[in-house]
Amino acid sequence: MxxxxxxxxxxxxxxxxxxxxxxxxxxxxxxxxxxxxxxxxxxxxxxxxxxxxxxxxxxxxxxxxxxxxxxxxxxxxxxxxxxxxxxxxxxxxxxxxxxxxxxxxxxxxxxxxxxxxxxxxxxxxxxxxxxxxxxxxxxxxxxxxxxxxxxxxxxxxxxxxxYDVIGRSITLRLPPRTKRVLVTDIAGRVVLPQPGADEIAIYAAGSGDEETRWDWAQIDLTDLPFDQYTICILDAQDNSINAGKYPWTVLYNAxxxxxxxxxxxxxxxxxxxxxxxxxxxxxxxxxxxxxxxxxxxxxxDARHTFWQYYIVSQGSRGALRDLHINGRGTAFTRQPAPVLLPNGALAIVFMADTALPLSQHPTQVFQLTGQRSDARGHENTIRISRLPVAAATPVWPSLTQQYPSGISEIYVYV
Structure with missing residues (x-):
């Protein structure tokens, strides 16, 4: 058509x-x-x-x-x-x-x-x-x-x-002088107990005086939205009790x-x-x-760790001496005694005097110099112009407060 x-x-x-x-x-x-x-x-x-x-x-x-x-x-x-x-x-x-x-x-x-x-x-x-x-x-x-x-x-x-994360139900350990338990939101508004509801029940736990006995209470956050809350405890005069972790600010989260x-x-x-x-x-x-x-x-912020270099002789009978680590950003102090590694080798340890930032692309440049003598007494000069840098992992927690942000261990075989 x-x-x-x-x-x-x-x-x-x-x-x-x-x-x-x-x-x-x-x-x-x-x-x-x-x-x-x-x-x-x-x-x-x-x-x-x-x-x-x-x-x-x-x-x-x-x-x-x-x-x-x-x-x-x-x-x-x-x-x-x-x-x-x-x-x-x-x-x-x-x-x-x-x-x-x-x-x-x-x-x-x-x-x-x-x-x-x-x-x-x-x-x-x-x-x-x-x-x-x-x-x-x-x-x-x-x-x-x-x-x-x-x-x-x-x-x-x-x-x-x-902040501590809590689940929908939690048991609270309370000092015995506690008469009321309240939960407030970030606006300071009381959300537990809810308006018109009974007070949160407090139960005695065992015997003892007010200095040694603790009572307990159970709170249920099921009906509250996930958010930050503060658990407050009050005495008979409705004064806030500052004892232990109370007032306790917590996160109720999925x-x-x-x-x-x-x-x-x-x-x-x-x-x-x-x-x-x-x-x-x-x-x-x-x-x-x-x-x-x-x-x-x-x-x-990037973690700042204390870099710890372990310098190890590749020959079990070789000896290292006059070792130094130089570079910008921090100084390195040689530790007084060598460390015995799990494989039986001895390592000379240098610890950074200050913490250095970890980085996806590290820019620190440190040099190692010194001497190495082998079992026959031959001397070799050690000169490494760019030592390896700290990796993102592992970072080891310090056993003392001297290195609070952690330690990065770096092994160098010469």
């Missing part, structure tokens, strides 16, 4: 201009930086992220999207939903002690390790067990460093950010073996006096309509 193009009805396509309100805008982004990663300009690929279940629901409610990136993640929201989010923050605001509104609504993320050597290369306690302790960070603690907001009180996330960090990101300044850096403007007056796309950095 032929079509008469001259008689066919004309058909035209029209395009309505797109709505700018439906465009996704970045609410904030978090980039992980680490001093170890010299080959990637400090950008760290070692952490993945997932919102906690409560935060995933809130993100779904307001059409937010999470984009996992190689060195961090970003949160996006439709431009038209920002006003809705701000209205929600007003609806859910708390009343502070002075009667002013407080805005503690937030997104919480669990960050998991993708690199099993992360603790080794990071300036964190070597003996930490991440199934028992996790790091905590929040934009409530953030501070500006030029155009970036660091998610740490200082220049890096350090060992002070570790039980995953590779979880390292819990991250709280508040939407806006919670109180007029709060420090920190937030993606939405303050809401103590009329809320502004625009979001502030905030660039956050989660910063880690």
């Amino acid at each position: 032929a079509i008469n193009r001259h008689n066919a009805p004309s058909m035209g396509l029209t395009f309505a201009p797109g709505s700018t309100d439906a465009v996704l805008v970045k609410l904030f982004g978090v980039t992980v930086r680490h001093g170890y990663y010299s080959q990637s300009d400090g950008f760290c690929p070692d952490l993945s992220v997932a919102p906690t279940p409560t935060s995933a629901e809130l993100m779904s409610k307001f059409g937010m999207a999470l984009r996992q990136e190689r060195f961090g993640f970003s949160i996006f929201i439709q431009k038209q939903r920002i006003k809705e989010l701000q209205a929600y923050l007003l609806e859910t605001a708390l009343r502070g002690p002075s009667g002013t509104l407080e805005f503690w609504e937030r997104l919480t993320f669990s960050m998991q390790l993708q690199n099993p050597d992360f603790i080794n290369i990071t300036q964190l306690p070597l003996t930490v067990k991440i199934d028992q302790s996790n790091l905590y960070a929040s934009n409530h603690q953030a501070h500006l460093d030029g155009p970036l907001a660091l998610l740490s009180p200082g220049p890096y996330v350090d060992g002070d950010a570790f 039980p995953k073996a590779n979880t390292l960090l819990l991250l709280d990101m508040l939407f806006t300044q919670p109180t007029p006096a709060s420090q920190g850096v937030y993606p939405l403007p303050p809401m103590f007056g009329a809320p502004a309509a625009a979001a502030v796309s905030t660039a956050y950095v989660l910063p880690f």
